[in-house]
Structures are given as structure tokens and as C-alpha cells.
Amino acid sequence: MPQCPCAVIPVPNPTPLPPAILDEALARVQEGVLVYGRDGTLVHANPAAQVLYRSHPLYSGAAPRIEDLLPPHAVPQAREQGRWNDYLPFGEGRVLAAWLHPLPDGEHTLLLLQDPGLVRDSDQELLRRHAELNVRLTAAQEQLLQAEKMASIGQLAAGVAHEINNPIGYVHSNLGSLQEYLSNLFALVDAYDRALASPDPAAQRQEIDATREQLDIDFISRDLPQLLTECRQGIERVTRIVKDLKDFSRSDRDHSWKLADLHAGLDSTLNIVWNELRYKATLDKQYGTLPMIECLQSELNQVFMNLLLNAGQAIEERGVITLRSGAADGMVWVEVGDDGPGIPADVQQRIFDPFFTTKPVGKGTGLGLSISYGIVAKHHGRIEVDSNPGEGSRFRVVLPTRQPRPRL
Numbered sequence: 001m002p003q004c005p006c007a008v009i010p011v012p013n014p015t016p017l018p019p020a021i022l023d024e025a026l027a028r029v030q031e032g033v034l035v036y037g038r039d040g041t042l043v044h045a046n047p048a049a050q051v052l053y054r055s056h057p058l059y060s061g062a063a064p065r066i067e068d069l070l071p072p073h074a075v076p077q078a079r080e081q082g083r084w085n086d087y088l089p090f091g092e093g094r095v096l097a098a099w100l101h102p103l104p105d106g107e108h109t110l111l112l113l114q115d116p117g118l119v120r121d122s123d124q125e126l127l128r129r130h131a132e133l134n135v136r137l138t139a140a141q142e143q144l145l146q147a148e149k150m151a152s153i154g155q156l157a158a159g160v161a162h163e164i165n166n167p168i169g170y171v172h173s174n175l176g177s178l179q180e181y182l183s184n185l186f187a188l189v190d191a192y193d194r195a196l197a198s199p200d201p202a203a204q205r206q207e208i209d210a211t212r213e214q215l216d217i218d219f220i221s222r223d224l225p226q227l228l229t230e231c232r233q234g235i236e237r238v239t240r241i242v243k244d245l246k247d248f249s250r251s252d253r254d255h256s257w258k259l260a261d262l263h264a265g266l267d268s269t270l271n272i273v274w275n276e277l278r279y280k281a282t283l284d285k286q287y288g289t290l291p292m293i294e295c296l297q298s299e300l301n302q303v304f305m306n307l308l309l310n311a312g313q314a315i316e317e318r319g320v321i322t323l324r325s326g327a328a329d330g331m332v333w334v335e336v337g338d339d340g341p342g343i344p345a346d347v348q349q350r351i352f353d354p355f356f357t358t359k360p361v362g363k364g365t366g367l368g369l370s371i372s373y374g375i376v377a378k379h380h381g382r383i384e385v386d387s388n389p390g391e392g393s394r395f396r397v398v399l400p401t402r403q404p405r406p407r408l
Helices: 019-027 047-053 074-081 121-155 157-197 201-215 217-249 262-277 297-314 368-378
Strands: 032-037 042-045 084-089 095-102 108-114 258-260 281-286 293-295 319-328 331-338 382-387 393-400
Touching (some): 258 297, 262 281, 262 297, 262 319, 297 319, 297 368, 297 393, 368 382
Parallel strands (some): 281 319
Antiparallel strands (some): 095 108, 331 393
């Protein structure tokens, strides 16, 4: 049953309103207000009611009688019980909520009609404010997510710099050797040029052989291809790290859901964090076969980074970080485990709370797992935690392979 839009509030010593003021007041009401006499004829209708009843299929230019609008039992029930209310079909699939009340004089009956689909001006303002707040909240969430990404990169800055400087270092060293090799090769070319310019080139063979031996040309010919290969590998390593950093730190402002390879994202994230983990943990990969899934990959990469860093920080001296994955029943899962001391039960209840952290001051924001939880929920997935003191911890991210489509 529809709820009556009006509430009866007693007013002590009410002063009768002049008819003109009462009509003006009713004209501002968005519900239809109709007053009928005992014989069922219409006595008064405010403008909203006139708009409504003129749309009735039985309207023929004259004001409708009460029996034209209501079922036969409505008036008797209202007189017997003091009120009647229900939903009325109003033609062309339209339905109105109706309330019928007998008035105290015993001669008149009040009928209220309301279109449930009508959006009031005040409701429209609330909807506008809600939409505005939603936009602000979304923007704040994006800023928080991006800030946490940058904080993670900041924590890893020294390790990332080392990962880049290491290949750059041996590329620089190899370039020094290549410069020396080129100088020696040019010296050998000069010896050949002098031999060719002499009247008897064959006579210069002894000098050329001596130059080759002095400059160790045989060693250069063996070492040169290896130096070039190492340089190429070093540059490719730097390029890969920079690409992984770019993919990780960028913001998905277009909110583009695309099919992605979770293993590729996990390995990309490992490239960024591995220097932070390699000195205290070995890696045990147990990847299963995963289908491509519909996701925001850069956001999931942040989830993987948070879980990997937490696993590394949970290991006090030396341990093992295990990465496992699998798929079943339209879902995929990725698990990050460690053999650290585990998480106490009372702490497990709070680990996803914003700003909660067991790390020392300055070592964490307390937002990593909270943001990860939100990202996974956004993907219509879940994070499962399995941890017992002394037995390590396992965080499993479970995701659907395809996102549910909005209902039309």
C-alpha cells in the first residue's frame, strides 16, 4: 500500500483561511487534490489534479465523478474505516497512488492522487547534490589511489634506482671497452692501408702480424659480440623497468575495462619490487593456467604490489614468498603467501581498516590493504586471508573473468 504523503499535525485554535489563500496554497501542491460531494460530483480540484484527471481514458471534457476514477468498494470502505488507499491504473500503463478520506462534515470526501514517478523540485535538488557529491567522492578516491601508488614508488625508489643503475653501469663499462677496441681496430686498418700503399704489400705482412698480436685482435674479435649482446640486454632491462613503472604509476582516468593477462601484470609488478625482496626472500612460482580477464590492470597491479611488499615485510630474516594462481567456475585467483610469523586473530579483523598498520611510524601509511580491498571490490571480487601465528600468511585475490553487465 502507498504511504500517505501528508501527516496530520494538530494546530491549536486554527484560524480559517480565506478561500483565495487556500486555493493558492493548493495550487502549489504537486499531488492532485480533489474534493467530492456526497453525490459523487467534483466540488474542487487543484491544478495538479486537473492535469491528472484530464489524462484519464474516460475523461470526455466534463469533470469526472468519483465512481469514474475509483473502484466500487473504495468509498464505502473509506466511510467505514476512515480511509482507503491503493494504486490506480490510469491508462497507457500509468499507475497513480490514491488516498481517499471522508471529511469531518460528513458531506465531502477528499481524494489525493500522486504520480510515483513524479520528481519533486526538492527531490531534484537532492538528486543534483547527490550526483555532485558522488563526483567529488570519485575524484577523491582517484586522488587517494594515485597518492598511494606514488607512496609505494617512493618507498621503492632506492631499489628501483639500483635496478636501473646496475645495467647502466655495465653498459657504461662495456662502452669504454668498445671505445678501446675500436681504437685498436682502426690502428690495424691503418697498418693494412700502409701495406696496400707500399710497392710490395706482401713485404708488410710481418708488420701486420706484429700489429695484430700487439693489439690482441683475436681476443677483440671474440669479445666484441659478447659486449654488444650485454649492452643490448642492459638497455632492454632498463626499458622494461621504465615501462613497468609507467604502467604501474599511470591513472586509468578513462576507466577502460580491458581484457588482460594477470600473470603478465604480476610479473611486471615483480620487476619493480624484486630488489626490495631479493635480499630476504626466495620466490616460488606455482602459476596455473589463467584466462584473460576483464579488469583495470594497473589497479590490480597495485594490489599485487601491496601484497608482495607486505609478504616481504612479514619475513624477518630469510624466507620464501609463494605465488600461486588458478581458475574455476568463471573465477580466477592469485595467491601471495609468506612463511613469516603470521597474523594474530585480533589483528586480522582490522587489517583492511583505513590507516590501520602494525608497522613502525614512517614505515607505512596503513592504506595499502584498505585500498587493495576497495579495488578488488570494484572488480566484484574478494580478498581471502588465511593466517595462523607461526604458520605464515596467505592472501588470495578472487576475481570474475568478466564483469557483470548493468541491468537496463
